[in-house]
Amino acid sequence: MSSRRASRRRTTLALLTAATVVTALSACATGEPAPPPGDTPSVTSFAPLFGGSATVPAPNLGGSAPGSLVSVKPLEGNEQLEDVDARVERVVYRSTSGVDGSRTEVSGVIAIPPGTPPPGGWPVIAFGHGTTGVLDKCAPSDFSTLVGNGSMMASMIQSGFAVTLPDFQGLGVRGYLNPFLDGATYGNNMIDSVRAARNLDPTGVSTNWTAFGHSLGGLAAWGAADRDAAYGGGLSLKGTMAMAPPADMSGLADKAQAGTLTGDQRVALIFALQSLSWTNPTLDLNRYRTPSLASKWNLLLDCTAPLDEVLKTRETVTNADLKPDTQADTDRLRTLLEQWAVPKNPVTGPMLLMFGTKDELVDWQWTQAAADKACRIGGFIEIDKRMGEGHGDLESDRGLPWLKDRIAGQTANNTCPPRT
Structure with missing residues (x-):
């Protein structure tokens, strides 16, 4: 070095x-x-x-x-x-x-x-x-x-x-x-x-x-x-x-729609979506994640879970798992992130x-x-x-x-x- x-x-x-x-x-x-x-x-x-x-x-x-x-x-x-x-x-x-x-x-x-x-x-x-x-x-x-x-x-x-x-x-x-x-x-x-x-x-x-x-x-x-x-x-x-x-980070919305998120951005978006769902009860997380990703969600949020288990789970998350259902969903996500x-x-x-x-x-x-x-x-x-x-x-x-x-x-x- x-x-x-x-x-x-x-x-x-x-x-x-x-x-x-x-x-x-x-x-x-x-x-x-x-x-x-x-x-x-x-x-x-x-x-x-x-x-x-x-x-x-x-x-x-x-x-x-x-x-x-x-x-x-x-x-x-x-x-x-x-x-x-x-x-x-x-x-x-x-x-x-x-x-x-x-x-x-x-x-x-x-x-x-x-x-x-x-x-x-x-x-x-x-x-x-x-x-x-x-x-x-x-x-x-x-x-x-x-x-x-x-x-x-x-x-x-x-x-x-x-x-x-x-x-x-x-x-x-x-x-x-x-x-x-x-x-x-x-x-x-x-x-x-x-x-x-x-x-x-x-x-x-x-x-x-x-x-x-x-x-x-x-x-x-x-x-x-x-x-x-x-x-x-x-x-x-x-x-x-x-x-x-x-x-x-409002650009995450359009990158999620386009399927161009990096690995780091996928993790950040998971955290952001969870927080946004807390502050916006009408935000349906399932419009932004696949059923497969929903089944892993709690582990991906768990900051004290075994490290190797979390890292392996992250590797299974793809951009397809985080694609908003519609353009209206993308627009709403972008607006919510802009507000913060x-x-x-x-x-x-x-x-x-x-x-x-x-x-x-x-x-x-x-x-x-x-x-x-x-x-x-x-x-x-x-x-x-x-x-x-x-x-x-x-x-x-x-x-x-x-x-x-x-x-x-x-x-x-x-x-x-x-x-x-």
């Missing part, structure tokens, strides 16, 4: 695409069964898990406002975060559905650096994780490994950031459904995770924050920037980095958008079209299109330095064409 390739492997975000969700979660589950889905933790201790740290105040528990803490419990066993002496809590906090505006509860992880915070508190990175599934047992915070996200969080901690890792609505808290690919819901969840961090450490966490994510997490980061003006009051979003985001897409509003602050031309999950033309739309409606965006790179192998070297520059107030590049 060349040194460049080895460096890329080391620095690429350890996040999950729709094609690899079961791999990571099943690897965790083999040695550590998930707790009961939606199990709400109770407060047991607010002391850090390491010695010699600064005294931390008790968190602000209770309340009904977005970001209010419902529960807090130390998360133990993540070696990467323990190695950097981070204070790590598994929290449940209040948020808002982007689908219907209802109040929700979302779980996640908050990690705070050791020692004395800088004046104004630790700046925050809201870190959007990749796809882990759509069921309530698919939450990264239900696993001490955090499904491979601990290493990147540790790097952020060492760079002087507090870090939030929201599970996203419907993952980790029973009673709520996951709206897969809904940028508004994920954006609200990201913003409220920062509020939750401030409630966890009222004096040590800053109002200054950034959003960062890859794949589904890239959509969440973009969604946060899209929602910030309307929803992010009281916080100061300094910058957003979205890598390979599935910003607008970003952008809807101008992004707050600068955004770095990275994507590759060999992406097998998100066609690069879809991302380019979303970027062009964002520029037209008033975005301040640096568009970094990587020739020959795919979904999971984007160079991420720019990530932390770029975010640190935003916190420092340095000017970002804007490659959007001038508005006339």
